[in-house]
Amino acid sequence: xxxxxxxxxxxxxxxxxxxxxxxxxxxxxxxxxxxxxxxxxxxxxxxxxxxxxxxxxxxxxxxxxxxxxxxxxxxxxxxxxxxxxxxxxxxxxxxxxxxxxxxxxxxxxxxxxxxxxxxxxxxxxxxxxxxxxx
Ligand code: SF4
Ligand code: F3S
Numbered sequence: 001x002x003x004x005x006x007x008x009x010x011x012x013x014x015x016x017x018x019x020x021x022x023x024x025x026x027x028x029x030x031x032x033x034x035x036x037x038x039x040x041x042x043x044x045x046x047x048x049x050x051x052x053x054x055x056x057x058x059x060x061x062x063x064x065x066x067x068x069x070x071x072x073x074x075x076x077x078x079x080x081x082x083x084x085x086x087x088x089x090x091x092x093x094x095x096x097x098x099x100x101x102x103x104x105x106x107x108x109x110x111x112x113x114x115x116x117x118x119x120x121x122x123x124x125x126x127x128x129x130x131x132x133x134x
Contacts (some may be wrong), residue, residue: 012058030062031062032059033082033092033100034081034126035079036081036134038058038119039078039119039122040055040116041079041119042060042109048073051108051109054108056106056134059098061103062099062105063099064100071084098132
């Protein structure tokens with residue numbers, strides 16, 4: 001029936017199709033949060049099948065347009081910095097937009113590299129948003 005989104009998807013209503021696609025892209029992304037700052041262990045990079053991590057001076061982010069929601073990176077992070085977008089804690093919500101914004105500026109990282117020498121010290125620090133370097 002006209003006006004029903006399912007009808008319009010089935011009948012090729014392009015506006016609804018592109019709207020549904022946008023929703024899927026947003027829902028499927030994984031997000032790197034505050035715990036990564038100054039830790040940057042990069043264990044996550046090695047397992048990503050689509051190379052969607054981007055590297056900044058002291059943190060990585062995920063390009064939400066490239067992430068295929070495979071979940072492989074989540075258990076690899078020693079500081080549990082990575083969440084499905086729907087599961088990002090309230091206090092970390094700003095990192096959803098930051099991942100998108102910074103992924104557009106930063107370069108891909110496709111291989112693990114040594115963590116900063118003081119990464120284990122910073123892993124114990126919870127509040128470090130203000131130390132993010134862009
Ligand atoms: Fe890469 Fe999969 Fe993690 Fe997305 S969920 S960043 S595709 S490893
Ligand atoms: Fe950061 Fe964890 Fe990857 S610390 S670099 S998200 S393994």
